[in-house]
Amino acid sequence: MQQSGFTRIKSLHDQLSGSDKKIADYILDNPTTVQGLTIKGLANSVDVSTATISRFVKRIGFSSFREFSLSLTTVMQPDNAFFGEIANDDDTNAIVSKVFSGGENALSSTFNLIPTESWDTAGSWIINCRKLGFFGIGGSATVAFNGYHKFLRTPIDAEQHPDYDVQLMQAVRMTDQDVALVVSHSGRNLDTLKITRQLKANNVKVIAITAYVNSSLAKMADLVLPSTAEEINIRSESMSSLLAQLAIMDSLFTLVGVNLGSETLKIVDDIRGAIDNTRE
Incomplete structure (x- = not known):
C-alpha cells in the first residue's frame, strides 16, 4: 500500500525547515488544489x-514527483482520526495490512x-566511552531496555533501569567519559528532560532517539537519530515509531558489534553457553 503524501508530510512536518517547510505547508493547506498540479x-x-520540489519529494521518501503526485490521491485523514488511515469499514485484512504497512513506512522513512555520518559518530562515541547509559520513560523504556539487552552482548559497559528515580541517580553518576542514549518519541517528557539536563550538567555525550528534531530533547542532545512514523497524530503515531526506534537500537548494536569483532563474538559465545545451561 502506497503511503499518502499528506500523511508523510504530517509525520515529518516538525523535522522540516526552510523551503521544505514552505512546500509542506502549502500542500497541507491546499490538499485539493495540489492533487492536479504538475511539478512546475x-x-x-x-x-x-x-x-x-524534486529534492523535497525525495527527502520525504518518494523516488519521483510522479510517485509523490499519485500518492496525493489518498484522502487526507481528519486530525481526530484515532488510527490514522484505518477507516471504520475496514475489514480484518485491511486493518492488519495497514498496520504492517505503517511499520514498513516508518522503517524506510x-x-x-x-x-551515514550520524551512524559513524554514534558508533565511535559508544566504542570509546567508559560507560553507556540507556534512558527512557513509559513506552520509551521498552526501547531503552531493548538497547541495554543487546549491548550486554558487547564489551561495552552498559546500564539501564526502568525506574525514573534510579535513572536520575544513574545520570548523576555519569561523567564526560560516558555516553547516554536517551529515548523519547515526543522529546517533551518532563522526566526525560530532567534526566537529560543532569546528563548535560555532567558533560555526558547525549544521543537522542526521538521523532521530533525540534523538541526540547533534540535541542539538548549532542546528536539526534530521528525516528518517524506514518500515523498523523500523537495518540497513535508511537505505534510505528516504536519499530523504527528498535531498528535504530539494533543498528547501533550491530555497528558496534562488528567494529569490536572478536571481543563481541567471545561475549556472545559465553552468554549463549550460560543460557544453554539453563535449558533442558
Whole structure:
C-alpha cells in the first residue's frame, strides 16, 4: 500500500525547515488544489524552483514527483482520526495490512532520515566511552531496555533501569567519559528532560532517539537519530515509531558489534553457553 503524501508530510512536518517547510505547508493547506498540479505548477504556486520540489519529494521518501503526485490521491485523514488511515469499514485484512504497512513506512522513512555520518559518530562515541547509559520513560523504556539487552552482548559497559528515580541517580553518576542514549518519541517528557539536563550538567555525550528534531530533547542532545512514523497524530503515531526506534537500537548494536569483532563474538559465545545451561 502506497503511503499518502499528506500523511508523510504530517509525520515529518516538525523535522522540516526552510523551503521544505514552505512546500509542506502549502500542500497541507491546499490538499485539493495540489492533487492536479504538475511539478512546475506546484513550484510556481509555492514560488520555488522545480529542482527544489524534486529534492523535497525525495527527502520525504518518494523516488519521483510522479510517485509523490499519485500518492496525493489518498484522502487526507481528519486530525481526530484515532488510527490514522484505518477507516471504520475496514475489514480484518485491511486493518492488519495497514498496520504492517505503517511499520514498513516508518522503517524506510527513518532509514532515509539518518545520514551515514550520524551512524559513524554514534558508533565511535559508544566504542570509546567508559560507560553507556540507556534512558527512557513509559513506552520509551521498552526501547531503552531493548538497547541495554543487546549491548550486554558487547564489551561495552552498559546500564539501564526502568525506574525514573534510579535513572536520575544513574545520570548523576555519569561523567564526560560516558555516553547516554536517551529515548523519547515526543522529546517533551518532563522526566526525560530532567534526566537529560543532569546528563548535560555532567558533560555526558547525549544521543537522542526521538521523532521530533525540534523538541526540547533534540535541542539538548549532542546528536539526534530521528525516528518517524506514518500515523498523523500523537495518540497513535508511537505505534510505528516504536519499530523504527528498535531498528535504530539494533543498528547501533550491530555497528558496534562488528567494529569490536572478536571481543563481541567471545561475549556472545559465553552468554549463549550460560543460557544453554539453563535449558533442558
